[in-house]
Amino acid sequence: MTPAAAYISIGTYALVSLAATLINTAHAVFVLLKNPKSAVNRLWSLAIFSLVVWGFGEVIMRSTDDIEVAAMMNRVCGIGFRLLPAFFLHFTLAFTEKPQFRSRWWMILFIYGPGAVFSALQSQGYITKVTHLPWGYASTPGEGFLYYILWLESCFLWGLYLCYQKFVAGKFKRERRQALFVLLGVIIPLLPSSIIDAVLPLLGIQFVRISVVSSTITVAFVTYAIVQFQLMSLTPETSAKTVLDVMGGLLAVTDPAGRIVFTNQSFKEMLGVGEERIDRFRFVEFLEDGKELLLGAYENAPAGTRSILSEVRLRRRNGRTFPGLLSVSPIATDGEIIGFVHYARDITELKRVDEAIRESEERYRTVVETVSDAIIMIDEESKILSINSAAEEIFGYPVREMQGQQLTKLMPEYLRHVHKAALKRYLGTGKKHIGWDGIELPGLHKSGKEIPLEISFGEFIKDGKHVFTGIVRDITERKRVQDALHQSEKRFRSVWENATDGMRLTDETGMIIAVNMGFCELVEMKQEDLVGRPITVTYSGSVRPEEMLQKYRRRFEQREIETYIERILNLRSGKTLYLEVTNSFVELEHGKAFLLGVFRDVTERRLAEQKIQMMAHTITSMQECVSITDMENNIISVNPAFLKTYGYEASEILGKSIKVLRSPNNPPGLAEEIISRTLKGGWSGELLNRRKNGEEFPIIMSSSIVRDSGGTPVAFVGIAHDITEQKNLQRALEETARQRNEDLQRFAVSVQRVQEEERRRIARELHDDLGQQLSGMKFNIEVFEDSIPETDKKTRAKLEKFMWQIDSMITEIRRISANLHPAVLDDFGLVIALQLLCEEFQRIQLIRINFDPPAQTVARHDPHVEIALFRIVQEALSNIAKHAAASAASVRLSQMDGTVSLVIEDDGKGFDPEKVHARKDVDRGLGLISMRERSEDLGGKFRIETGATKGTKIIVEFPVRQ
Numbered sequence: 035m036t037p038a039a040a041y042i043s044i045g046t047y048a049l050v051s052l053a054a055t056l057i058n059t060a061h062a063v064f065v066l067l068k069n070p071k072s073a074v075n076r077l078w079s080l081a082i083f084s085l086v087v088w089g090f091g092e093v094i095m096r097s098t099d100d101i102e103v104a105a106m107m108n109r110v111c112g113i114g115f116r117l118l119p120a121f122f123l124h125f126t127l128a129f130t131e132k133p134q135f136r137s138r139w140w141m142i143l144f145i146y147g148p149g150a151v152f153s154a155l156q157s158q159g160y161i162t163k164v165t166h167l168p169w170g171y172a173s174t175p176g177e178g179f180l181y182y183i184l185w186l187e188s189c190f191l192w193g194l195y196l197c198y199q200k201f202v203a204g205k206f207k208r209e210r211r212q213a214l215f216v217l218l219g220v221i222i223p224l225l226p227s228s229i230i231d232a233v234l235p236l237l238g239i240q241f242v243r244i245s246v247v248s249s250t251i252t253v254a255f256v257t258y259a260i261v262q263f264q265l266m267s268l269t270p271e272t273s274a275k276t277v278l279d280v281m282g283g284l285l286a287v288t289d290p291a292g293r294i295v296f297t298n299q300s301f302k303e304m305l306g307v308g309e310e311r312i313d314r315f316r317f318v319e320f321l322e323d324g325k326e327l328l329l330g331a332y333e334n335a336p337a338g339t340r341s342i343l344s345e346v347r348l349r350r351r352n353g354r355t356f357p358g359l360l361s362v363s364p365i366a367t368d369g370e371i372i373g374f375v376h377y378a379r380d381i382t383e384l385k386r387v388d389e390a391i392r393e394s395e396e397r398y399r400t401v402v403e404t405v406s407d408a409i410i411m412i413d414e415e416s417k418i419l420s421i422n423s424a425a426e427e428i429f430g431y432p433v434r435e436m437q438g439q440q441l442t443k444l445m446p447e448y449l450r451h452v453h454k455a456a457l458k459r460y461l462g463t464g465k466k467h468i469g470w471d472g473i474e475l476p477g478l479h480k481s482g483k484e485i486p487l488e489i490s491f492g493e494f495i496k497d498g499k500h501v502f503t504g505i506v507r508d509i510t511e512r513k514r515v516q517d518a519l520h521q522s523e524k525r526f527r528s529v530w531e532n533a534t535d536g537m538r539l540t541d542e543t544g545m546i547i548a549v550n551m552g553f554c555e556l557v558e559m560k561q562e563d564l565v566g567r568p569i570t571v572t573y574s575g576s577v578r579p580e581e582m583l584q585k586y587r588r589r590f591e592q593r594e595i596e597t598y599i600e601r602i603l604n605l606r607s608g609k610t611l612y613l614e615v616t617n618s619f620v621e622l623e624h625g626k627a628f629l630l631g632v633f634r635d636v637t638e639r640r641l642a643e644q645k646i647q648m649m650a651h652t653i654t655s656m657q658e659c660v661s662i663t664d665m666e667n668n669i670i671s672v673n674p675a676f677l678k679t680y681g682y683e684a685s686e687i688l689g690k691s692i693k694v695l696r697s698p699n700n701p702p703g704l705a706e707e708i709i710s711r712t713l714k715g716g717w718s719g720e721l722l723n724r725r726k727n728g729e730e731f732p733i734i735m736s737s738s739i740v741r742d743s744g745g746t747p748v749a750f751v752g753i754a755h756d757i758t759e760q761k762n763l764q765r766a767l768e769e770t771a772r773q774r775n776e777d778l779q780r781f782a783v784s785v786q787r788v789q790e791e792e793r794r795r796i797a798r799e800l801h802d803d804l805g806q807q808l809s810g811m812k813f814n815i816e817v818f819e820d821s822i823p824e825t826d827k828k829t830r831a832k833l834e835k836f837m838w839q840i841d842s843m844i845t846e847i848r849r850i851s852a853n854l855h856p857a858v859l860d861d862f863g864l865v866i867a868l869q870l871l872c873e874e875f876q877r878i879q880l881i882r883i884n885f886d887p888p889a890q891t892v893a894r895h896d897p898h899v900e901i902a903l904f905r906i907v908q909e910a911l912s913n914i915a916k917h918a919a920a921s922a923a924s925v926r927l928s929q930m931d932g933t934v935s936l937v938i939e940d941d942g943k944g945f946d947p948e949k950v951h952a953r954k955d956v957d958r959g960l961g962l963i964s965m966r967e968r969s970e971d972l973g974g975k976f977r978i979e980t981g982a983t984k985g986t987k988i989i990v991e992f993p994v995r996q
Contacts, residue, residue, distance in 0.1 A: 105163075116153045305350050321348060361376070558605060713739055856904065881923060903934075
């Protein structure tokens with residue numbers, strides 16, 4: 035279908051849009067005709083006309099059924115809406131009176147350049163396209179729509195910001211209301227139309243377009259603001275009114291009777307006059323004081339036309355008053371008074387300033403006379419014009435002796451020419467050779483002593499001449515304090531750098547500001563790895579840094595960090611430290627603060643304490659009795675086992691002497707021995723103690739000494755065990771052992787007797803049976819030998835050999851028989867048997883033996899006694915032959931006072947009995963054991979006296995038993 039054949043049908047939706055467009059057209063024409071010379075009017079009319087063009091295009095689109103017509107209207111009439119942002123921004127620049135922007139060509143290009151580009155793109159259909167909706171054709175976003183929307187929003191936001199500035203900075207309500215109407219007129223419709231007609235179509239959501247209708251609200255609000263508040267343009271009338279409005283004072287024009295006919299805006303605002311008719315009031319009604327003066331001015335006006343100036347008190351409509359300075363001038367025409375001009379200014383601030391000046395002068399005089407600093411004024415000749423009484427205290431001169439004198443009188447000699455030259459140079463060139471604020475210079479006391487001073491200079495011009503003022507402060511004490519502070523800082527730096535304790539300075543955020551070397555060594559990190567890092571840098575990975583820092587910052591802000599704490603620090607290296615931390619806040623000026631932490635490594639002490647606690651727990655848990663006494667032997671601590679054993683309560687025994695526990699039945703001097711040996715290293719042994727009930731009981735105790743770090747003894751520790759049961763058991767065991775020993779001895783005696791009987795039997799059988807048989811064999815051989823011829827020497831020689839062997843066997847049998855049981859012992863007794871034994875030993879071993887029998891004949895002993903003594907001598911001689919390497923020996927048998935004594939002695943190499951008994955081989959001294967057992971069987975004593983180089987003596991003694 036061609037555009038010419040298109041069908042136009044205006045529905046309700048199109049009709050509403052048409053009505054809105056016609057309303058906008060009327061507003062545009064009205065604003066333009068109202069004041070065509072006003073830039074504000076012209077620009078606002080252009081903005082409305084751009085909406086009108088776009089609005090008519092929208093009406094046609096919503097009425098036609100031809101898409102080509104709709105597309106053409108969209109391309110052509112849409113240009114109007116593309117220029118709207120530029121027109122609106124240009125309007126707001128004029129409306130908010132920004133001529134510096136409106137008159138610059140680059141600003142015009144900046145405003146309208148994008149509008150021209152978007153208009154060109156709109157004509158080609160790149161900004162919006164046409165889509166068919168149930169209510170007709172409508173514009174929908176094209177490829178460049180998003181960019182246009184961004185530009186539109188930027189222009190409108192900028193314009194709204196300018197209007198907001200005008201609203202905030204407006205001096206009068208009229209200005210602020212005007213700007214407010216513009217803001218509301220744009221913001222109220224802009225928000226919903228931006229969402230419905232721009233954002234939703236971009237998201238693919240189609241809704242009824244409302245921009246044409248909502249634009250009417252904007253147009254109406256802005257037009258009302260322009261017309262109602264008459265800011266079309268600056269005419270002479272409006273300029274004059276504006277000047278009167280912006281005047282700082284209150285202006286009122288009255289008729290000759292004093293009735294108000296005109297006021298400026300300040301008058302209404304300051305006196306609280308609303309929109310009611312101003313001609314209802316007479317000016318005198320707003321005066322609290324000065325009414326008579328005003329009425330007199332009215333009456334005296336015809337006499338002259340001079341203004342009357344007077345201080346009055348004005349009253350607001352709400353009854354509050356304020357001081358003012360009122361000027362009344364008559365308005366005359368052809369010599370006739372036609373009215374009065376009243377101009378008043380609020381002098382509240384002026385009165386306050388005046389009062390402040392008077393107070394300041396009084397304070398100045400008070401300060402000058404009471405301040406501890408000297409205040410000196412000099413002229414260009416360096417003559418003292420004025421000086422306060424504080425100078426007397428500083429310089430030692432009375433004021434009268436300094437007034438009118440040269441200032442150099444108060445200076446050291448070496449500074450006087452410097453002062454004069456510097457003053458002359460300053461007056462000639464205006465250049466200062468030193469600073470004038472807080473400079474330190476020496477002064478001269480009346481006594482001739484130099485005093486350190488801090489001087490601040492000032493100057494003012496009086497009668498065209500310079501007057502100099504100096505404020506002089508004696509800083510002797512401050513210098514002393516500064517020196518002390520310097521020394522204190524040096525000491526602090528020395529402590530900081532050389533302290534073994536770790537020191538850390540942190541700020542309110544938890545950042546480390548400074549650390550000393552002690553802290554670096556403590557945490558095993560370098561200084562550069564700590565400073566500027568958070569406090570969590572020293573902790574192991576198990577710590578939550580953010581949580582720890584938040585806790586630190588909260589406590590820092592509230593000053594709730596503990597002054598003294600003990601904490602465990604797990605280093606990144608895995609090492610664990612026990613620390614004592616002392617915190618203190620360092621408060622600086624301007625509220626700045628730091629936290630100084632001093633960290634002391636108490637790991638060794640804590641571990642020692644833990645050991646001590648463990649030891650204390652161990653002592654408490656011990657079953658042995660533990661007591662600790664001081665150096666005076668007073669009990670200072672005991673464990674529960676002690677109390678249980680002795681039956682005391684702790685309160686009954688602590689502080690008492692340890693002697694209350696000792697039994698009087700202990701050996702004399704035992705207590706002193708215990709102390710003496712404990713001081714030398716320790717004592718252990720058995721003693722008797724007493725329980726609370728008086729019962730004595732045996733203990734085994736060991737004691738030791740406790741020394742302090744300097745090695746001084748401070749306490750005794752005794753550990754004892756009740757051995758009553760052990761003693762009872764020991765006695766029972768000893769009794770059992772004694773009984774067993776007796777049984778064993780009896781058994782050994784019986785065994786030895788059985789052995790001796792068996793030996794006797796075997797010896798007899800060897801002698802009587804085997805010996806006789808060998809003798810018979812020898813006899814038969816001798817008989818046979820006699821029958822052999824003398825010539826048969828070979829046979830006779832063999833027979834001789836046989837007889838020799840038989841003789842040897844007989845001799846050996848006799849020796850064995852004698853060893854098994856010497857028959858001579860039974861036949862002749864012990865003395866003869868021992869004598870024969872010694873002679874045979876000497877003959878066989880070639881060792882000289884001296885046998886010393888009893889001096890007198892004694893009765894024979896029991897056979898068992900005699901055989902036992904014989905066996906002891908026999909074993910002893912055998913040991914001499916085997917081990918002694920002796921050249922001589924002796925056997926002495928004696929009897930005296932019912933005691934038989936047997937002594938065997940040699941001159942051999944001797945031996946160590948302990949080593950012999952300790953040997954575990956078969957040759958470890960069984961002979962000695964046998965001799966000892968035989969002696970004890972006799973009820974006697976066995977003793978050995980020997981050494982490595984003095985031979986051996988064996989002594990056997992036993993009571994006589996016939």
